[in-house]
Amino acid sequence: MDASSNLATLLRKCKLLAARLGSQQLEDWVLWESNGYPDGVPVPEYRIWSLEVRGHFAGPFGSGIRNAKIPLVSIPERVRKRYQRYECCQSIAGIETMLANATDGTLQVSTGDLALVLGRKIYRDQNCVEAWAEFGANQLIEVVNTVRNRILDFTLAVWKEEPNAGEPNASVGHKLEADKVTQIFNTTVYGGSANLVGTVTDSSVVFNITANDFGALEKVLAEQGVEKSDIAELKEALAEEPLAKPDGSFGSRVSSWIARMVKKAAEGTWDVGIAAAGNLLSEAISKYYGL
Numbered sequence: 001m002d003a004s005s006n007l008a009t010l011l012r013k014c015k016l017l018a019a020r021l022g023s024q025q026l027e028d029w030v031l032w033e034s035n036g037y038p039d040g041v042p043v044p045e046y047r048i049w050s051l052e053v054r055g056h057f058a059g060p061f062g063s064g065i066r067n068a069k070i071p072l073v074s075i076p077e078r079v080r081k082r083y084q085r086y087e088c089c090q091s092i093a094g095i096e097t098m099l100a101n102a103t104d105g106t107l108q109v110s111t112g113d114l115a116l117v118l119g120r121k122i123y124r125d126q127n128c129v130e131a132w133a134e135f136g137a138n139q140l141i142e143v144v145n146t147v148r149n150r151i152l153d154f155t156l157a158v159w160k161e162e163p164n165a166g167e168p169n170a171s172v173g174h175k176l177e178a179d180k181v182t183q184i185f186n187t188t189v190y191g192g193s194a195n196l197v198g199t200v201t202d203s204s205v206v207f208n209i210t211a212n213d214f215g216a217l218e219k220v221l222a223e224q225g226v227e228k229s230d231i232a233e234l235k236e237a238l239a240e241e242p243l244a245k246p247d248g249s250f251g252s253r254v255s256s257w258i259a260r261m262v263k264k265a266a267e268g269t270w271d272v273g274i275a276a277a278g279n280l281l282s283e284a285i286s287k288y289y290g291l
Contacts, residue, residue: 007092011030020167023178043089053114054068059126111131111133161184218235225271
């Protein structure tokens, strides 16, 4: 729950948890997030985004265009997909290093000999002399936040099913069945939802919230004991992330806000059951997003 905690250490703890739960899927995911995704292993959707391709061009009589945008439709179809759906395979440690070195808020990806392939096909009388692809550092921040949030989702869901699961001294009778662990993993880690904790019956709240109606969302949260300062923080997060992702999950700032609220529930500073907390918030915000 602590956003400042070391994610590499958290992943190592998850590897131990995977061994105790007997979850090969969790162990593999932790391995790939820790060491990077090898060739042949599909990366999760939260590691895929589009790139912006740019280049320098030179023309006659000393003319030229620098840092010009190159439309993706002008890139040969056989290689276009790698820019439309760039797959980030780097390890979490590698991503954190890249973020530390991203001084201008953008990172570049090599395009190989794309400049040679494009030649004079982009701008009239201008030859492409250099090409590169780039994306915003916020994409990597979102990867880190998503990994942290999905670890939280998974462990809370396991805890809800069996509070003693993963404990070295847990009795055999308290051990979760392998198929149940797999179901929880697929739902919380690869399922795309930021908050799949509890069920609708955990909170018995009727959500009369329409899309983009923050007033209705604020009313529901206030009725459930969410403080005004927390609601104000959520309002800022929703203003920054006005849309849910294509897969229906939330952005990094909204997800981080939910994680903080679940932490409050766990600590008892927000008077709501921890199992109901995640479900209540995700359901209410989903309604706001029109999902």
